[in-house]
Amino acid sequence: MSDIRNINWYPGHMNKAKKQMLADLNxxxxxxxxxxxxxxxxxRNPDIDRMCKNKYRMVxxxxxxxxxxxxxxxxxxYFEDKGISVLxxxxxxxxxxxNVLPKVKELCADKIERNLxxxxxxxxxxxxxxxxxxxxKSTFIxxxxxxxxxxxxxxxxxxxGKQWIKVNSDLELLDTPGILWPKFEDANVGLRLALIGSINDNILIPEELAGSLLNYFKKEYPDILKKFSIEDELFETDISEMQFVTYESLMLDKVAEYYNCLKKGGSYDIVRASVRLLDDFRGGKLGRITLERP
Ligand SMILES: Nc1nc2c(ncn2[C@@H]2O[C@H](COP(=O)(O)OP(=O)(O)OP(=O)(O)O)[C@@H](O)[C@H]2O)c(=O)[nH]1
Ligand SMILES: [Mg+2]
Known part of the structure; x- marks a missing residue:
């Protein structure tokens, strides 16, 4: 798979958003x-802990x-061990x-008391x-x-752009544009963010993402492969003499077969099948799947 670290995805508005966020912190x-x-x-934005010192925090x-x-x-x-409240x-x-509002009040109790x-x-x-x-973020708000x-x-x-929203007389929220960082040290981080739809799909190659997702299923969620009739025998296929064939491409053929994604001549339409697979993953249709462990 091509290295997602090399993708030039950082759009101008992200830089602007980051500057805006730093200003709004006050x-x-x-x-x-x-x-x-x-x-x-x-x-999680790796800069966030550094940027948000001296603030009440919840994840x-x-x-x-x-x-x-x-x-x-x-x-x-994992988060509670670090002293961070999570819901x-x-x-x-x-x-x-x-559960959110009571948690907010609990976290900010000393500020509320000081004001009183x-x-x-x-x-x-x-x-x-x-x-x-x-x-x-916006759906939550x-x-x-x-x-x-x-x-x-x-x-x-x-x-x-940012937008202030009044929840009630006790709480006001600032909705902000999502911010990503300019470069991923770890290619797997970039891959996960691409899979969950945080990176613009226009600059990604669906077959590569889908292939990586299938490899992940093979390791962590083998039952999902069964749904696509990808059996263990597939990985015993001797591909050493075959041109352009990898286990990922063999799995993608199965996925195309499952979704009935065929080109005019009858060959598998791998791109369309990959997009379907990613859509189904993102929409939860393949089950509840987590991409990383603490
Ligand atoms: N299944 C599921 N989908 C969600 C949930 N929250 C949001 N979504 C969906 O995720 C997508 C993104 O939601 P937004 O609220 O626009 O995300 P955002 O963080 O504000 O995104 P930006 O403004 O682009 O940074 C939408 O299609 C939502 O319907 C959730 O808890 N569960
Ligand atoms: Mg939003």
């Missing part, structure tokens, strides 16, 4: 960081409906949302919602405040 006391529960570490593991439940508990422990969420159907002592009333906690593209106020979409880069 306006808030709480950082609500949204990550994708399918890869909670890869989907929401969103899209928990798509992630593997068992591994989720390992992640919870699991499904912002799409509002599961887990009612000083006689400052009606001063809401101001929180910035941050995270990489497409993790569900809409669900949380019960109004469709922030624009959402199933591709990265939907939110272009």
């Amino acid at each position: 306006l808030v006391e709480l950082i609500i960081e949204i990550v994708d529960a399918r890869c909670p570490l890869s989907s 929401l593991l969103n899209k928990a409906d798509l992630a593997d439940k068992n591994i989720g508990n390992e992640w919870k422990k 699991f969420l499904n912002s799409k159907n509002k599961e887990g949302l009612r 002592k000083r006689g400052i009333k009606n001063q809401p906690i101001r929180a910035m919602v941050v995270g990489i593209p497409n993790v569900g 809409n669900a949380f405040c019960g109004r469709n106020i922030a624009k959402t979409g199933d591709k990265p880069g939907v939110t272009k």
